[in-house]
Amino acid sequence: MSSADTLEAFKRDGRIVIVGASLAGLRTAEALRDKGFTGSLTMIGDELGEPYDRPPLSKQVLTGWVPADGTVLPRRRDIDAEWLLGVPADGLDLATNHVHLADGREVPFDRMLISTGVRARPWFVEAEAALDGVFVVRTREDAEGLQQAMAAGPSRVLIIGAGFTGSEIASICRERDIAVTVAELAPAPLVGGLGAMIGEVAADIQRAHGVDLRCGVKVTQLEGDAQGHFRRAHFDDGSTVDADVAVVALGGIRNTEWLRDSGLAVGIWGVACDAGCRAFDLNGLVTDDIFVAGDVARCPNPIYEYRFISLEHWANAVEQAEIAAHNMLSAQADRWPHLSIPTFWSIQFGINIKSVGVPTFADEVVVTQGSVPDHRFVAAYGYQGRVTAAVSFNNAKWLDHYRQLIETAAPFPPPCPTPDTPADAKPVPVDFPGPTLLAQGATVVVTGHDPGERRVTAMRQHR
Amino acid sequence: MKVVVDLSRCQGYAQCAFLAPDAFRMHGEEALMYNPNPDDVQREQVLRAAAACPLQAILVDQLEGRDAPVEATPS
Incomplete structure (x- = not known):
């Protein structure tokens, strides 16, 4: 056959x-x-x-x-x-x-x-994660529980982690007029995905919407009351926040x-x-x-x-x-190869954030069109002089243009395609937090000498 | 009825929000919020919105109007 x-x-x-x-x-x-x-x-x-x-x-x-x-x-x-x-x-x-x-x-x-x-990555202390009022958001049961807790009129919601999910939930809290504190280890929200410059923009937007944003801090403990309900969070700088709901948004x-x-x-x-x-x-x-x-x-x-x-x-x-x-x-x-350029969106604080390409694959970023103070702009990301990604805030119609620049390895910084050239369009370092994946340790060992014998065996981590 | 919008394609033209305002709403200038499970009485409006989308980003359930699939019952 x-x-x-x-x-x-x-x-x-x-x-x-x-x-x-x-x-x-x-x-x-x-x-x-x-x-x-x-x-x-x-x-x-x-x-x-x-x-x-x-x-x-x-x-x-x-x-x-x-x-x-x-x-x-x-x-x-x-x-x-x-x-x-x-x-x-x-x-x-x-x-x-x-x-x-x-x-x-x-x-x-x-x-x-x-x-x-x-x-969802759970809170790292199991007993604290089990407190009433502590949530992650991944499944519909998670979302149902958090929605009910928000509808019950909490005095304050604490969000741990200001990535995309955490920032979106903070936005909903403000929309529902619920007081919200966002705690983020990095210097600004969205920094891990989009870098320091966009992170600063995101921080301004959160604060302008009344979010109590605390960056560069780590939540060390979630404290419950006698009934096992979350009431207070402790930070590594010694401060505390009282809240009825904690949302753990630390990725997956x-x-x-x-x-x-x-x-x-x-x-x-x-x-x-x-x-x-x-x-x-x-x-x-x-x-x-x-x-x-x-x-x-x-x-x-x-x-x-x-x-x-x-x-x-x-x-x-x-x-x-x-x-x-x-x-x-x-x-x-x-067979077909998967060759598409990644695209992503997030909706928060009335702003449509979209990206094309891989923003973390960059050494520089520059605002290429629009206005950052108006929260309507596109920023292009470059690596070694070519365009590798772009992010838009309320300017999604232009992303297809940037996708073509990425696909054709167009030089970075790219010219502004519209008359609204930003006044100070100068590339700045993209500034991402360090590559955490490099610190994971060995995962395999290789055994055998002959090419026909050499094989990889998975290592069990004893940690 | 079941609806999903490919928001990576959506560019915020808001045609859907004009044609089926109960199912599609703009959030700010160009972000779309939609109801993934609008009431069947909105069916005609939603289908018109899906047809009018310049990016063809709106997908409406193709199995509806027929017997619901029995395959999804947990064993």
């Missing part, structure tokens, strides 16, 4: 299992059916219910406009799948091609997709623990894969039947020196789903 016959047989009668039934998993399933896959399709997810959209959870749901169960994703088509929901996968056996579920079931496959995404943890013994290249950074969404094994060899998409995928991007980049972006999940589905059903020569 030729490989073309094998592929046709797989498309007709093969078994595909998708682990992670959220945006990336659902869109991959739809695309597989669209592209003519008629075999069996199994959707595995640890949450009950149909796939739902998460971005509205920190916006429309928290304002009280949309109920938390009202963000179920629209379907582009019937996917005729078997759904195994409410049970997480807890293992993957690549020798026999089975996914293990936490309830003991084993699900066989010919090809599979890993789209298990990210979970990629859901890769279940793959620890799988022999795939996994770690805190996600599951490494090629530009076609095929997973790498522990040795760095590409696999044929295991694919990755969405927040958990870590994929090389040729535009950015082939560096492995993982992105917790909505559009990235959608685009990788399309690529993964196509490649699952294609022979090697017909």
Whole structure:
């Protein structure tokens, strides 16, 4: 039988299992059916219910406009799948091609997709995280709980972490006229994603909206009352804040623990894969039947020196789903690379913040058009003299222009495309906090001498 | 009915907010806030808004109006 016959047989009668039934998993399933896959399709997810959209959870749901169960994703088509929901996968056996579920079931496959995404990083002291009034926001249950706590009229909300999610929630608090304190370890909000210059703009905006913004401080303790309700937070500078609600917005943890013994290249950074969404094994060899998409995928991007980049972006999940589905059903020569330029948005304090490219891949930033004091501008990011990213505040219509500059490696700083050239358009250092990933320690050891014997083994961290 | 807007495509032209103001609202100058689960009585308005979007960023459930998929019942 030729490989073309094998592929046709797989498309007709093969078994595909998708682990992670959220945006990336659902869109991959739809695309597989669209592209003519008629075999069996199994959707595995640890949450009950149909796939739902998460971005509205920190916006429309928290304002009280949309109920938390009202963000179920629209379907582009019937996917005729078997759904195994409410049970997480807890293992993957690549020798026999089975996914293990936490309830003991084993699900066989010919090809599979890993789209298990990210979970919220919890507060680091378990007993304090368990206090009433302490929330994270990732699932619809999280959002429902926080919405109810906000509706109950808290004296003050404390938000720990001024990244995008924390800043969006602070914005909702002010919209609902709730007093809010934001605590951030970095010198300004959004610094980790967008650098110091934009961070200063974000800080001004938060303060102008009445946020009690405290930067360069660390929350050291969440204190509860006798009833186990959060009441007070302690900071490392000795100060305290009294509040009824604390929102822990310290980013996410990629859901890769279940793959620890799988022999795939996994770690805190996600599951490494090629530009076609095929997973790498522990040795760095590409696999044929295991694919990755969405927040958990870590994929090389040729535009950015082939560096492995993982992105917790909505559009990235959608685009990788399309690529993964196509490649699952294609022979090697017909496979597509995922070559799109990352895009991201955040809505806060009445401002539409959007980005294109990878702002952290930059050494300089310059405001290229518009006005920073008016909060309507575009800033371009450059690395070694070429444009690598752009961020817009209420100026989204121009981002496509910057996407083209990035794709063509246009020189940095780029000229202003409009008459509203800013008066002092001078590039400044982009100034990101240090690369924390460099401090993680060893993850593997190499054994063997002959090229035919040399193999990588995962190291268990004893910490 | 179920709706999702690809906000990475949305450029804030606000056509949807004019055509279906109960489901789509502008937040500030160009940010869009929308109801992902608008009432079925808004269906015609929402479909018109989706058709009018210059970026074609609005996706409306294609399974609606037919039997709901039984596949999503947890086992």
